[in-house]
Amino acid sequence: MTIDQSTFQDNDRTRDVFELIEMIRPAVQADGGDLALVSVDVEAGVVEVQLQGSCSSCAISSVTLQAGIERIIKGRLDWVTEVRGGVDESLDFESSYSLGRGGYVPRADY
Structure with a gap:
């Protein structure tokens, strides 16, 4: 689930993020x-993206x-101590490829 603007409940810090x-x-x-x-x-x-x-x-x-998202968020919002991130891996190669120029790298299941 992701956060949209309607869930802020007048929290300035959440709005800033x-x-x-x-x-x-x-x-x-x-x-x-x-x-x-x-x-x-x-x-x-802590911010999770x-x-x-x-x-x-x-x-x-x-x-x-x-190097990008965490650096920008922590650099602009001094109260942020950690940025956690993940990748939505629910797309298969064809669906992912159709979205743009992202470089496909097959995942190795070790």
Whole structure:
């Protein structure tokens, strides 16, 4: 489940995170992916996001999360102590490929 603007309940910090995610999304969408806000724990300073679409098959999705999204969120919101991220792996290769330029990397099940 992802957070949308209607779930804020007048929480300024949650609103700030949502607005920042909305600012970042076009860069992720340009490569056929998407970025969703999953949860915000204001007390602990933890934000959870999920990469979706072609990001599920992209070889550098972890770099996008750490070097891009986490850096931006922590750099602009000083109360955020941790950004957790995941990738929506529910798409198969064909569905992911149809969304854009994400680089497909077959997953090895070890």
